[in-house]
Amino acid sequence: MRSSKGYRTRTRKCLKKHPRNRGMPPLSKMTRNYEIGDFVDVNPEPAIHKGLPHRRFIGKTGIVIGKRGRAYLIRIKDKKKDKTLITLPEHMSPSKSIMR
Secondary structure, three states: OOOOOOOOOOOOOOOOOOHHHOOOOOHHHHOOOOOOOOEEEEOOOOOOOOOOOOHHHOOOEEEEEEEEOOEEEEEEEEOOEEEEEEEOHHHEEEOOOOOO
């Protein structure tokens, strides 16, 4: 039987939480507002499946370029191309990198 090639294949380790942090995240993470031009890190929240970015973007840093409803548009450099992610604020955090 062929192995499946779904959207979340091989994510058992990277989408796993530490046992003490399991459960839903605090509301402050969901209601955080970002401005256009802010640098953000993509840190998926496994407890919330909606708006979850693809596993190839885990840990990447990007720039907020717009907003669609509650979700944000993030421009990320993927190898040589610029890609646009549409993701919810639960899966983002303000960047701590030196890219600023």
